[in-house]
Amino acid sequence: MPDPTEFDLERFLPYLLNQAAEATSKSFQATYKAAYGMTRTQWRVLANLGKFGAMTARDICAITHVEKTKVSRAVSTLEENGLLSRATSPLDRRAEILSLTDRGREVFADLGQKAIDYDRALRARIGPKIAAQLDERLRRIIARAGADGDGD
Amino acid sequence: MPDPTEFDLERFLPYLLNQAAEATSKSFQATYKAAYGMTRTQWRVLANLGKFGAMTARDICAITHVEKTKVSRAVSTLEENGLLSRATSPLDRRAEILSLTDRGREVFADLGQKAIDYDRALRARIGPKIAAQLDERLRRIIARAGADGDGD
DNA sequence: TTGACTTGGTTGCGAATGCAACTGATACTG
DNA sequence: CAGTATCAGTTGCATTCGCAACCAAGTCAA
Numbered sequence: 508m509p510d511p512t513e514f515d516l517e518r519f520l521p522y523l524l525n526q527a528a529e530a531t532s533k534s535f536q537a538t539y540k541a542a543y544g545m546t547r548t549q550w551r552v553l554a555n556l557g558k559f560g561a562m563t564a565r566d567i568c569a570i571t572h573v574e575k576t577k578v579s580r581a582v583s584t585l586e587e588n589g590l591l592s593r594a595t596s597p598l599d600r601r602a603e604i605l606s607l608t609d610r611g612r613e614v615f616a617d618l619g620q621k622a623i624d625y626d627r628a629l630r631a632r633i634g635p636k637i638a639a640q641l642d643e644r645l646r647r648i649i650a651r652a653g654a655d656g657d658g659d
Numbered sequence: 660m661p662d663p664t665e666f667d668l669e670r671f672l673p674y675l676l677n678q679a680a681e682a683t684s685k686s687f688q689a690t691y692k693a694a695y696g697m698t699r700t701q702w703r704v705l706a707n708l709g710k711f712g713a714m715t716a717r718d719i720c721a722i723t724h725v726e727k728t729k730v731s732r733a734v735s736t737l738e739e740n741g742l743l744s745r746a747t748s749p750l751d752r753r754a755e756i757l758s759l760t761d762r763g764r765e766v767f768a769d770l771g772q773k774a775i776d777y778d779r780a781l782r783a784r785i786g787p788k789i790a791a792q793l794d795e796r797l798r799r800i801i802a803r804a805g806a807d808g809d810g811d
Numbered sequence: 812t813t814g815a816c817t818t819g820g821t822t823g824c825g826a827a828t829g830c831a832a833c834t835g836a837t838a839c840t841g
Numbered sequence: 842c843a844g845t846a847t848c849a850g851t852t853g854c855a856t857t858c859g860c861a862a863c864c865a866a867g868t869c870a871a
Contacts, residue, residue: 512775513710513771514706514709514710514767514770514771514772514774514775515710516703516706516707516710518778518794519774519778520683520778520781520782520790520793520794521680521683521684521687521777521778521781522703523793523794523797523798523801524676524679524680524683524684524797525680525684526724526797526801527676527680527797527800527801527804528673528676528677528679528680529724530724530800530801530804531672531673531676531800531804532673532676532677534804535673551668551674554666554668554671555668557666558665558666558667558668572678572681572682615666618666619665619666620666622666622671623664623666625673626670626671626672626673629672629673629800629804630672632803632804633796633799633800633803634799637796637799638672640792640796641672641675641793641796641800642670642672642675644785644789644792644793644796645675645676645678645679646675647785647786647789648679648682648683648781648785648793649675649678649679649682651784651785652679652682652683652686652781652784652785
């Protein structure tokens with residue numbers, strides 16, 4: 508039994524989560540980076556547009572909890588690379604409706620498939636049942652970690 | 660039942676892990692940032708030296724899986740701020756043995772206590788039993804995610 | 812010993828990040 | 842309407858990151 512008054516990084520939940528996130532993200536990052544020179548944020552924006560269809564940058568921020576400047580720049584780059592296009596919203600001329608181009612959908616399909624494969628392999632390695640439980644617990648954390656006192 | 664051929668970010672384990680890690684790290688980050696202007700890497704280096712005692716930068720890299728340049732810079736800053744000191748190893752004059760100063764130990768004690776409190780509150784919120792299971796699963800992922808094919 | 816190779820750690824530099832300040836459009840309030 | 846507050850998104854700037862190239866010390870083999 509460890510001394511409960513001394514801090515142990517290895518038992519610190521944020522640390523464990525970070526380690527696990529790093530470990531799993533890193534190798535998949537290599538995939539979209541090598542294939543399309545994309546950054547993590549760009550990949551996320553693409554994935555969200557791919558899944559949910561056209562939406563505004565603000566919506567993406569709300570869904571992903573990513574800073575708006577980060578999203579803004581990711582959108583610019585994706586547009587430059589011809590993966591998405593913007594259209595001013597007719598309802599609100601401040602907002603821009605983002606949607607994937609044909610090329611963007613192609614890329615999404617390709618990376619999406621690779622992500623599915625990667626995820627399957629990962630779950631197989633840690634055990635499917637455990638992986639399923641893990642999903643639930645992570646969702647719970649995401650929902651409750653910053654529930655009060657943290658707006659970001 | 661979702662279409663298994665279409666990719667869904669919300670079921671992508673690396674994504675979930677990232678979200679959870681972000682959510683839990685962010686608010687604690689505010690603590691060490693506000694109190695000592697420390698960065699995450701600096702905090703980790705401090706925490707490892709605090710827990711394991713004097714060791715070399717290389718060892719820290721091995722334990723934490725953090726890039727060596729990141730560690731190198733964190734060490735420099737911690738030294739500038741008087742939290743750790745370096746001594747050339749008598750066995751290998753390339754290596755430097757890092758150890759916390761008295762001040763460093765003070766800071767570690769303070770932040771360590773805050774981390775314990777934070778962790779406790781977090782676990783209470785998500786449920787202690789679930790938190791305990793989570794630990795195990797995360798360790799499993801960390802151990803197996805990059806087990807083969809990924810050296811970093 | 813000498814010369815080729817590895818290793819601990821640092822540095823340079825371009826890219827990514829975070830935060831605050833800003834622009835233009837919209838919504839509230841009287 | 843006028844005046845103010847709010848909101849979508851961008852930009853500037855200082856900090857951090859990641860990778861490759863680099864230095865100095867150590868190892869190995871002949």
